Amino acid sequence: xxxxxxxxxxxxxxxxxxxxxxxxxxxxxxxxxxxxxxxxxxxxxxxxxxxxxxxxxxxxxxxxxxxxxxxxxxxxxxxxxxxxxxxxxxxxxxxxxxxxxxxxxxxxxxxxxxxxxxxxxxxxxxxxxxxxxxxxxxxxxxxxxxxxxxxxxxxxxxxxxxxxxxxxxxxxxxxxxxxxxxxxxxxxxxxxxxxxxxxxxxxxxxxxxxxxxxxxxxxxxxxxxxxxxxxxxxxxxxxxxxxxxxxxxxxxxxxxxxxxxxxxxxxxxxxxxxxxxxxxxxxxxxxxxxxxxxxxxxxxxxxxxxxxxxxxxxxxxxxxxxxxxxxxxxxxxxxxxxxxxxxxxxxxxxxxxxxxxxxxxxxxxxxxxxxxx
Amino acid sequence: xxxxxxxxxxxxxxxxxxxxxxxxxxxxxxxxxxxxxxxxxxxxxxxxxxxxxxxxxxxxxxxxxxxxxxxxxx
Numbered sequence: 001x002x003x004x005x006x007x008x009x010x011x012x013x014x015x016x017x018x019x020x021x022x023x024x025x026x027x028x029x030x031x032x033x034x035x036x037x038x039x040x041x042x043x044x045x046x047x048x049x050x051x052x053x054x055x056x057x058x059x060x061x062x063x064x065x066x067x068x069x070x071x072x073x074x075x076x077x078x079x080x081x082x083x084x085x086x087x088x089x090x091x092x093x094x095x096x097x098x099x100x101x102x103x104x105x106x107x108x109x110x111x112x113x114x115x116x117x118x119x120x121x122x123x124x125x126x127x128x129x130x131x132x133x134x135x136x137x138x139x140x141x142x143x144x145x146x147x148x149x150x151x152x153x154x155x156x157x158x159x160x161x162x163x164x165x166x167x168x169x170x171x172x173x174x175x176x177x178x179x180x181x182x183x184x185x186x187x188x189x190x191x192x193x194x195x196x197x198x199x200x201x202x203x204x205x206x207x208x209x210x211x212x213x214x215x216x217x218x219x220x221x222x223x224x225x226x227x228x229x230x231x232x233x234x235x236x237x238x239x240x241x242x243x244x245x246x247x248x249x250x251x252x253x254x255x256x257x258x259x260x261x262x263x264x265x266x267x268x269x270x271x272x273x274x275x276x277x278x279x280x281x282x283x284x285x286x287x288x289x290x291x292x293x294x295x296x297x298x299x300x301x302x303x304x305x306x307x308x309x310x311x312x313x314x315x316x317x318x319x320x321x322x323x324x325x326x327x328x329x330x331x332x333x334x335x336x337x338x339x340x341x342x343x344x345x346x347x348x349x350x351x352x353x354x355x356x357x358x359x360x361x362x363x364x365x366x367x368x369x370x371x372x373x
Numbered sequence: 374x375x376x377x378x379x380x381x382x383x384x385x386x387x388x389x390x391x392x393x394x395x396x397x398x399x400x401x402x403x404x405x406x407x408x409x410x411x412x413x414x415x416x417x418x419x420x421x422x423x424x425x426x427x428x429x430x431x432x433x434x435x436x437x438x439x440x441x442x443x444x445x446x447x
Contacts, residue, residue: 006381006416009433021444047376100421129422131403151421154377157406158423205377208418208426231376238440260433261418261426269408270425359376 013232022237023060029244030064038066039247040196041240042332044187045203046073046360047231053369055233057240065240068195068332071186071286072203074151075102075358076330079285081316082179083354084108086148087117089177089312096123096140098133099148100155106354109319130155130162137174146308147176153209156180156297157270160277163303175308178297180278184214185295186286191222195332199243200226201236204258209274211266215254223252230258277303285318287354288327326353329362336366343371377420379428382411391424393417 004012012018033039043049049069052058058067071077087108090097097114104114104126118124123143127133130147137145149159159180166174183206202215207228219226225246229239239257246253256262277300284296299307320327324346325339336342336355346352348367355363380393380402389405403423404411411417417424 004434004437006430009430009437010379012437018440018444022440025444129403131422154420154425157425158421161403161405161423205418205420205425208377234440238436260429260436263426267406267408267426270406273406 013230013234015234019233019237022234022241026061026237026241026244027064029241029248030061033064033244033248038062038064039198039244040066040068041199041201041243042068042070042195042197043201044070044072044183045201045206046070046076046358046362046365047205048072048201048203048229048236049362050360050365051231051233051236053365055236056369057233057236061240068197069329069335069362070332071190071289071330072152072183072206073330073355073358073360073362074155074181075106076326076354076361077181077186077286077288078103078106078150078179078354079287080109080319080321081285081314084110084316084319085177085314086114087112088316089146089148089308090114090117090122090124092144094144096125096136096143096145097148098125098127098136098145100150101126101128102354102358103148103150105351105357107321107351109316109321130158131165133162133174134165134169134171137171141173143173145174147174148179149176150179152181152183152203152206153274154203154205156278157209157267157273160273163277163299163306164273166306167303175306175311176299177308177314178278178299180297181284181286182280182295182297184210184218186289186292188218188221189289189292189295190331191218191224193331197224197332199247200224201239201243202226202228202254204228204230204235204262207256207258207262207266209267209270211271212254212256212262212264213266219252219254225252226254228254228256228258228262230261276300286330287320288330290318321352324353326355326361326363329355336363337370339363343367377418377425379416380419380424382413382415382417384413385411393419393424395419
C-alpha cells in the first residue's frame with residue numbers, strides 16, 4: 001500500500017489528475033446505459049449540491065444525469081413560523097437568543113431577520129458550539145438565554161450534550177428550542193409523496209452519526225439504490241460510479257462510499273446520547289412540506305425543564321414569503337432558476353428565502369456558481 | 374451545519390476537549406461525542422465545535438489505492 005503523507009491524502013480527493021480519468025470512466029458507463037431519459041439522482045444534502053455545482057459535475061454529466069436537489073439544508077427547512085418564533089423570542093427584553101450562524105440572516109414574515117433585530121439593540125448571539133451558551137448564561141444571570149437549536153442528526157447530539165450539562169450544572173437561566181429534524185423521516189415522506197428518482201446520494205455526515213442501517217430500510221422500502229458519500233469531488237464521482245452500477249443492475253441496496261468517516265453502525269455514543277435526551281414529536285412544520293409526522297425531536301420529560309417551548313409556546317402560523325419557491329425547491333420539484341425572484345429580488349445580499357442564505361442552500365449554489373460573472 | 378471539517382489532534386487537553394488544527398487554524402474542540410479515544414496525530418471530523426467521527430486513515434488509503442489500481446486499467 002502507498003505510504004502517503006496526510007496532506008497528500010487530503011489533496012487526492014480533489015486532484016484533477018485523479019478526477020479526469022474517473023470522470024471519463026463514468027461517462028463511458030453512462031453512455032452504455034442508453035436510457036430513454038436522463039437518470040434522476042437525488043442528492044439529499046445541500047453540502048453535496050454545493051460540491052456538485054462548484055466543480056461543475058452537473059454540467060460535465062448533464063447529458064446523462066439530472067441532479068434533483070434535496071431537503072438536506074437545515075437552515076432552509078426551518079418553517080417560516082419557526083423563524084417568526086425565533087424573532088419573537090429575540091424581541092423580548094429578558095432574553096438573549098443564541099443560534100448557529102446562517103439562521104440570523106433568514107427573513108421573518110415581516111421581512112426582518114435576527115441580524116436586523118440585533119442591529120436594533122436586541123441581544124442575539126451567534127455561537128460556533130452549543131456549549132458556548134453555558135458561558136453566556138453564566139455571564140448573564142439576570143437574563144434567560146435561549147439556544148435556538150437547528151440541524152439534522154449531525155448536530156442533534158451536540159444539543160443533547162448541552163442539555164445534559166445544563167442538568168448536571170443546575171443552570172436555571174439556559175433554555176433550548178429544539179428544531180432538530182430527522183433526515184430519514186423527511187426522505188421517506190418525500191418518496192411516499194411521489195418524488196421519482198433512480199438513485200440517491202445519501203448524506204455523509206448525518207450517516208457518521210446514524211450509520212448506514214436506517215438508509216437500508218428506506219432503500220428497500222422504496223426500491224431505490226443509495227450511496228452514502230463524502231464531500232470532496234472524488235467522493236461524488238465515486239458515489240455516482242457506484243450508483244450508476246446499482247441502477248443498471250436494478251439493485252436497491254445501500255453502499256457506503258465515505259468509509260473513512262462513516263461506520264456501518266454510525267457513532268453509537270452519539271446515538272445513545274440522543275436517545276437519552278430526545279424523542280420524536282408527533283408532528284413538526286417544514287418549509288415547503290407543511291406538517292410531517294414524527295419528523296423532528298422534542299425533549300423527553302426528564303429534560304422538559306429546559307424546553308423553552310414549554311414557557312414560551314410557538315404560536316405562529318405558516319406564512320411563506322410571496323413568490324419564493326424555496327419550499328418547492330426543497331421538495332425537488334423546481335430548480336432555483338425557475339423562481340421569478342431568483343437573482344433579481346432575491347440575491348445573497350437581499351435574500352427572500354433561506355435557500356439563498358444558507359451555505360447549503362440550492363439557490364445560493366446556483367447564484368454563486370452559475371450566475372456570477 | 375452539515376459542513377464538517379477534518380482537524381488533526383495536537384493535544385488532548387481534558388477528558389472532554391482537545392486542541393486541534395485545520396489548515397493552520399488551531400482550535401479547542403470537544404471530543405466527548407466520540408465513541409473511541411483519540412490521541413495526538415489522529416484526524417477527526419468537526420461539526421460546530423464537536424468531533425463527531427474519527428477519520429480512518431487506513432480506509433482513506435485503501436480508497437486511494439483501490440482507485441489508483443482501477444484507473445491504471447483505463
